Amino acid sequence: MALETQHLEDFDEQDNDQILPKGAILQNRYEIMKILGLGGMGSVYLARDLNFAKIRRLCAVKEMISTTADPHFRKISLANFEREANTLASINHPSIVKIYDYFTEGNRTYLVMENVEGKDLEKVVNELPEGQFIEEERLLKWGIEICDTLNFLHGQKPPIVYRDMKPSNLMLRTDGSERLALIDFGIAKVFQEGQKGTMMGTEGYSPPEQYRGIAGPQGDIYALGATLHHLATRRDPKLEPPFSFHEALPRQFNPQLSELTEQIIMKALSYDMKDRYATATEMEAALQQALNAKTKPSRPGPGFSPTATYHPQPAAQSAAATSYLQQPTAAAPTSYLQQPAAAPPANYSAAIPPSTVAPGIAAPNVVASGGVLPVWSFKCEDEIRSSPTLGNGMVFTGAYDNNVYALDAKSGKFIWKYPTDGGIASTPCFYKDRVIFGSEDRLVYAVTSHRGKILWTCPTEGRVRGSVRVEFEHAFFGSDDGRLYAVNAQSGRVIWRFESGGPIRSTPIIDNEIVYAGSEDGHLYALNLQTG
Structure with a gap:
């Protein structure tokens, strides 16, 4: 069983x-700092990692105390705890807590994990004033993000089934x-087709088949539907008759909810697995459609359709250029001085196929002097001042239409674009699974390279026109402030800032733990990488 904990505001440890x-x-x-939660099999503590003597690095320590005299039950409990450790150690995703030690x-057995500062969604909804509901746009964005996480888990080989989706297991980070x-992840398991097991999960959120020992990816979709139903209506399914959602349509309790969102929730809550969404990706697309219906992005303008035009060339002229970026693996010491505070804008992406022209015919305004034809061209909505970056078979570029394109x-086929609130002069930086770039809206963004989903933002007090450089797991960039x-x-946490006498629009370079950057105050600065 999972280590269920209750979060404590004022707890007397002497009790x-x-x-x-x-x-x-x-x-x-x-070093134990305080208790975060208390459960029937142990506690969760906030602790300080003393291996980092110069900084205050905090972590969460989850404990399981074996007090039972039943050796079989003790063996099962320990196996579930070890499963959680192994599951977390084998995966890496921004929405899944990281494991550090075991x-x-x-x-007593301990699991040392990332300390997530935030508030669980059950508490978020319970703290709403009477008669108020979670804003639908916010609810849909949460649903899309959860689907993305489930898609990641279910896409492992073999798939990982979470099995305990509910608001109290979703922590809203307080970093803005x-x-x-x-x-x-105490009851998450590797899924094997046809394999049965014991009933695990939380009553009200667990799907009907899970009571029969069947736990597959579609069970997580049902639990997500129950979670969204709870968040949308403020009705706790644990307090309702089992599998009675068809008698409790969300709009009966929250008339502000759109019919489309209600339909999505109820489809996920279908009693029969075959009537639910087949995959988390399918449900994510439905939620994105509902979000698009609620919010119209500021760009693109009416009728805009980004296209790429393909221009065939002789084979000798069409060799593809590639870039292999090597990233160092050594991690520099960090101190967590500030959390990024700005909320990112809504994401907008679509897969739009390129248009083509007949062989040997170039699109207007594309033929260079001498009649040389490009392999392809892609039309953005405004001028491009940044340089492109290659990574994972994609090319990334920013434009003054406020978008970064992949x-x-x-x-040249369009894959995705991410909109900001300012023009983009900086060159996107491709790093591992993400693209990091600055905008004239004063923010630096990190988005996933494969889908353009926001990972974090870092606010500055000036336009960001210089490009980002990543070394030693850290991103370095200047701002007009x-x-x-x-x-x-990885997280977007600010480690240090150095203040010059003018805007910094140059791209930093790093060598031998020295960061070099020029400023419009006329100085070239050499800074200690660790301290600034």
Whole structure:
């Protein structure tokens, strides 16, 4: 069973002699700061990692205490706890907590994880004033993000089924990003077709087949439907008769909800698996359609349809250029000084096929002097001042239409675009699974390279026209506010800032742990990579 914990506001640790006291040290490394939650099989603590002496690195320590005299039950509990450790250690996704360590001391087993500062969605909805509901646009964005996470889990080989989707297991980060973190993987399991097991999950959210020991990816879709129903209506399914959602249509309790969103929720809650969405990707597309119906993006303008035009060439002229970017693996010491506070704009992407012209015929205004034809061309909505970047078979470029575009490098086919609120002069930086770039709206963005989904934003106090450079797991960039920033490339946390006397629009370079950057104050600065 999962380690179910209740979050504690004011808890007297002296009330329970099982609780580790403040200041206790585990493995000569993790100093207990306070208790975060208490469950029937152990607790969750906030701890400080003493291996980082110069900075205050916090983590969450999840505990399982084996007190049962039943050796069979003890074996099952330990196996589930170890499964959580193995599951988290095998995956890497921005919406899934990271695991740092796993060990046993006496009759207690511990899992050390990323500390997610935030508030779970059950608490978010319960704190709403009477008669108020979660804004539908916000609800849809959460649903889309959860579908993206489920799609990642279900896409593992073999698939990972979460099995315990509910509002209390979704943590809303308080860093201003509005991103969710999926917590408590205690009963997640690797899915094998036809394999049965014991009933696990939470009553009201678990699908009918899970009570028969069947746990597959579509069970997570049902649980997501129940979660969205709860968030939309403020009706806790644990308090309702089992499988009675067909008698409780969301709009009966929240008339502000659109019919389309209600239909999506109810389809996910179908009693029969075959009547639900076949995949999380299919449900995500439906939620995106509902969101598009609620919000019209500021760009593109009416009738705009981005296209790429293909121009055939002789074979000798059509060799494809590629770029292989090598990223160093050493991590620089970090200190968490500031959280990014700006909420990202809504994402907009679509797959639009390129148009073609007849062989040997160039599109207007594309033929260069001497009659040389490009392999393909792609029309943006405004001028392009940034340089393109290659990665994973795609080319990324920014434009003064406020968008960053991802195109197929060989064909020019449109893959996705991400809109900001300002022109983009900086060159996108391709790094691992993400693209990082600055905008004249004063933000630096990190989006997934394959789909253009927002990962984090970092606000500055000036336009960002210089390009980002990533080294040692950190992103370095300048801003018109005169500062050079060092930011954790994974989380967007600001590590340090250096203030010059003028705008910084140059691209930093890094060598031997020295960061070099020029400023419009006329100085070239050499800064210590770790401290600025």
